[in-house]
Amino acid sequence: MAIQEPPQVDLNRIGLTKGDYRGRPSTLCKGCGHDSISQRIISVAYDLALKPTQVIKLSGIGCSSKTPAYFMNQSHGFNGLHGRMPSMATGATLANHSLTAIAVSGxxxxVSIGLGQFKHLVRRNVPMLYIVENNGVYGLTKGQFSATADKGQELKYAGRNELPPIDVCLEALVGDCGFVARSFAGDPRQVEQLLKAALSHRGTAVIDIISPCVTFNDHDDSTKSYAYGKAHEEVISDFGFVPAYEEINIDYAEGEIADVRMHDGSHVRLKKLDSGYDPRDRFAAMRLMQEAHQNQTFLTGLIYINEDRPSLQEMEHLPETPLAQLPMEKLRPSREALAKVLADL
Amino acid sequence: MSTITRPDLAPPEALESPVGVNNFSIVAATVNGSGSQTANNTLVRALFKMGIPTTGKNLFPSNIAGLPTWFLIRVSSEGYITRREKSEILVAMNRATVTEDIAKVPAGGVVIVPLEWKIPQDRTDLTYYALPVQQFAKESGANAKLQPYVANMVYVGALTALLGIDEAEIEAALSYHFGGKRRPIELNLGVVKAAIAYIRANITKTDPFRVQRMQATTNKVLIDGNSAAALGAVFGGFTVCAWYPITPSTSLVDALIDYAKDLRVDADTGVHNYAIVQSEDEIAALGMVVGAGWAGARSMTATSGPGISLMTEYTGLAYFTEIPAVIWDIMRMGPSTGLPTRVSQGDVLSVYYLGHGDTRQVCLLPANMAECFEFGWKAFDLAERLQTPVFVLSDLDLGMNTWMTDQFEYPTQPLDRGKVLTAEQLAELKNTWERYGDQDGDGIGQRTLPGTDSPYAAYFTRGSGHNKYALYTERGDEWEANLARLHRKHEYARTIVPAPVVDEMADARIGIIAYGSSDPAVQEARARLANVGVKTSYLRLKALPVNATVVDFIRKYDRVYVVENNYDGQMRKILQTEVPDRANQLIQLAHCDGLPLSSEFVAQGIVNLEKEQ
Structure with a gap:
């Protein structure tokens, strides 16, 4: 007779279970794309063995912005103001640049209320992962168009949208963002792969994830629906992610891959470059996004990557010890220093 | 019964400052952008270094170049630093305003004017001194572009000769201004000397105004309030400043950048133990400050009224999520764009209640340079102790004008970082700690900082309803319990914010309450009033919310005049809500024409209002 073994609990590199990365129960609608993204964040944080106490979760206002409560309970979270999370994130990461910042927005x-702060965040290259859970519609106020709604799109109460959409990825590219990606909540493998790479990026990493709203915008003719995404998603680029703690295996023929060494020592291995698209080419990325609009195609994957631009925190000449943890002797100059200033007046 | 002995018999002159040696005012009327600041600051510094109490006030337009500007210099042997209504000596350097400027000079006054203008010297009650200003500028050796600038040195030289200012002090002041650079010092000094020689050779002084050395400025320094505030912040350990340029607060951050570079950069590594970020607007500025405060930085911003409007939403969030932040509001005249370069105390009411819902903010009210410095560091201690935004309501007069002050006192208390739990404490408390609880009865919960290495450290910060464990709630009882605790915190704040300064006169039956830059006018007015038999007691507020001393003071006097530089009597309104049973005994003495209050306004105003009693 076989001996009954205790149930095996898988621990990651720092000895935590996946449960240690869970959040509170979601209060979003059943089937919401956002919940699936929260699960992807949990998986990735567990896989990468992020230390939860060294992660901060930031969000603005809206359905998407509620989700930081639904993952990583052992991380500090701040659900701030509508459209103004980027400034808060800038301040928090200046105060403590050693933290990993994960931001969730909608x-x-x-791009409606928060476009200004978003653009300036990207421009400053604040080191953080910035996820946009994009469903083209306002959920909490029940079904108004957002600025990403496609032209000609119809909604039950809001009617027909006659305005062109603002493209999150294109705006990020124009702002010189060094990590721009688009994905689909219905493609968990790709979402996870992108999250891992983005968390290793030097500055602001923007992932625009089409995340269907099952209540207000999931009808078949909506470009933000599950059905549309499943039917139309075209992956533009494939890549491998090798975390800093793993060795790189050479399993590609020469010329087939390009290696991008990330800020934290991990690697993004770009594949199938010969197929024509190179995500290191910013102008090509902009062109691709414009063409996607013109041709109404739903392109996903890593759109642009560039590790060269220093982050705001690097430009500020900050000490290794986070500003928030500096001891008093670094904060208050001496009595003699004051006397000298006054003597010079 | 009032003890006032017939204030109606007091002649208006009795309420004015005496005039004579070391007691007069100069007004330099110039064109904005003509470089007159060098001339004005040189005079102020030279007079100050002669040991004579001196103040300089720049009354300037919202303009880069071309509009009229006036600079007031007052010397006062008694040490008064208020703006006076009259200036005995006019330096007329602006042709566009010269007629109007001369008309304002009181009888017995002096007019210094360019000879080339050929101004009719038709007021027999004035002394005119005409100097070939343009000729001196041309002969100075300065190029055409610099000539209008050095032309201002003509009046420095004229006043030096006419008033008996020590030439060595003028030279020292120029050297200070130009950081010891020989060429500009010599260029300007050359014009000064030419003007002095001209006066001695061509003009017979017939006016009574002159200065003589005193010992009244020993150990004092000259500084502006924005620089003092910045210096205070540097010694208060600020670590993050996010800001957006707006007059009259910009020079505070300019000074912060300079002082931080000198005092807060590690000499050996070159790393900055701070970060200063210019944001895209004031919404983002306060957003950064709140984010930084949440993560444990001592964070601050500086702004003015329109910026405060934009910061309202983040203020409400920080108030309710209980995040420390320091916000300097260098008040200017509103509403809207208003008069951006003119002073007012017009943000008091809106800032005290800033935010929607039930909010009351902690406001510090500096009245002098020492307090600008002191509140520069103390605001951080209060913000972190109270876990709330702390506003410092300075204004343009304090912030941008040069004042003499005693040496600043080095802060002796260590930084107060408030109730921040460590990983060690959390190991004991586990998940029993209460982010929004009231363990100590002061209404202040405990907080943890992101990055604290404990599985019990994290909590979720949200502007929506939360209970004492920072968990989401929409329960009415939990909502009200939270507001009741915030109320207790505000009550506790009364006991730890800077206490008012009280100066009572024996037998006084009337009181005066003032704050901030209105203080100098009240101080001088009280002396003038006492001379005509009107005894007053004085309470100067240093902070909101008010403490019990303020309530007692208001109850003690027959009438209490609330003196302030705004139209609606904003502080009076706040005080009326604090002591509603004395609302009718709180009398408004408010004025706002863009200028700092004068002692004449205060003294005459109280006399006039007393007549009505």
């Missing part, structure tokens, strides 16, 4: 939060 299409209304990022």
């Amino acid at each position: 299409d209304g939060d990022t």
Whole structure:
């Protein structure tokens, strides 16, 4: 007779279970794309063995912005103001640049009310992962168009949208963002792969994830629906992610891959470059996004990557010890220093 | 019964400052952008270094170049530093305003004017001194572009000769201004000397105004309030400053950048133990400050009224999520764009209640340079102790004008970082700690900082309803319990914010309450009033919310005049809500024409209002 073994609990590199990365129960609608993204964040944080106490979760206002409560309970979270999370994130990461910042926003939060702060965040290259859970519609106020809604799109109460959409990825590219990606909540493998790479990026990493709203915008003719995404998703680029703690295996023929060494020592291995698209080419990325609009195609994958630009925190000449943890002797100059200033007046 | 002995018999002159040696005012009327600041600051510094109490006030337009500007210099042997209504000596350097400027000079006054203008010297009650200003500028050796600038040195020289200012002090002041650079010092000094020689050779002084050395400025320094505030912040350990340029607060951050570079950069590594970020607007500025405060930085911003409007939403969030932040509001005249370069105390009411819902903010009210410095560091201690935004309501007069002050006192208390739990404490407390609880009865919960290495450290910060464990709630009882605790925190704040300064006169039956830059006018007015038999007691507020001393003071006097530089009597309104049973005994003495209050306004105003009693 076989001996009954205790149930095996898988521990990651720092000895935590996946449960240690869970959040509170979600209060979003059943089937919401956002919940699936929260699960992807949990998986990735567990896989990468992020230390939860060294992660901060930031968000604005909206359905998407509620989700930081639904993952990583052992991380500090701040659910701030509508469209103004980027400034808060800038301040928090200046105060403590050693933390890993994960921000979750929505299409209304990022490009309707928050476009200004979003652009300036990207421009400053604040080191953080910035996820846009994009469903083209306002959920909490029940079904108004956001600025990412496609032209000609119809909604039950809001009617027909006659305005062109603002493209999150294109705006990020124009702002010189060094990590721009688009994905689909219905493609968990790709979402996870992109999250891992983005978390290793030097500055602001923007992932625009089409995340269907099952209540207000999931009808078949909506470009932000599950059905549309499943039917139309075209992956533009494939890549491998090798975390800093793993060795790189050479399993590609010469010329087939290009290696991008990330800020934290991990690697993004770009594949199938010969197929024509190179995500290191910013102009090509902009062109691709414009063509996607013109041709109404739903392109996903890593759109642009560039590790060269220093982050805001690097430009500020900050000490290794986070500003928030500096001891008093670094904060208050001496009595003699004051006397000298006054003597010089 | 009032003890006032017939204030109606007091002649208005009795309420004015005496005039004579070391007691007069100069007004230099110039064109904005003509470089007159060098001339004005040189005079102020030279007079100050002669040991004579001196103040300089720049009354300037919202303009880069071309509009009229006036600079007031007052010397006062008694040490008064208020703006006076009259200036005995006019330096007329602006042709566009010269007629109007001369008309304002009181009888017995002096007019210094360019000879080339050929101004009719038709007021027999004035002394005119005409100097070939343009000729001196041309002969100075300065190029055409610099000539209008050095032309201002003509009046420095004229006043030096006419008033008896020590030439060595003028030279020292120029050297200070130009950081010891020989060429500009010599160029300007050359014009000064030419003007002095001209006066001695061509003009017979017939006016009574002159200065003589005193010992009244020993150990004092000259500084502006924005620089003092910045210096205070540097010694208060600020670590993050996010800001957006707006007059009259910009020079505070300019000074912060300079002082931080000198005092807060590690000499050996070159790393900055701080970060200063210019944001895209004031919404983002306060957003950065709040984010930084949440993560444990001592964070601050500086702004003015329109910026405060934009910061309102983040203020409400920080108030309710209980995050420390320091916000300097260098008040200017509103509403809207208003008069951006003119002073007012017009943000008091809106800032005290800033935010929607039930909010009351902690406001510090500096009245002098020492307090600008002191509140520069103390605001951080209060913000972190109270876990709330702390506003410092300075204004343009304090912030941008040069004042003499005693040496600043080095802060002796260590930084107060408030109730921040460590990983060690959390190992004991586990998940029993209460982010929004009230363990100590002061209404202040405990907080943890992101990055604290404990599985019990994290909590979720949200502007929506939360209970004492920072968990989401929409329960009415939990909502009200939280507001009741915030109320207790505000009550506790009364006991730890800077206490008012009280100066009572024996037998006084009337009181005066003032704050901030209105203080100098009240101080001088009280002396003038006492001379005509009107005894007053004085309470100067240093902070909101008010403490019990303020309530007692208001109850003690028959009438209490609330003196302030705004139209609606904003502080009076706040005080009326604090002591509603004395609302009718709180009398408004408010004025706002863009200028700092004068002692004449205060003294005459109280006399006039007393007549009505």
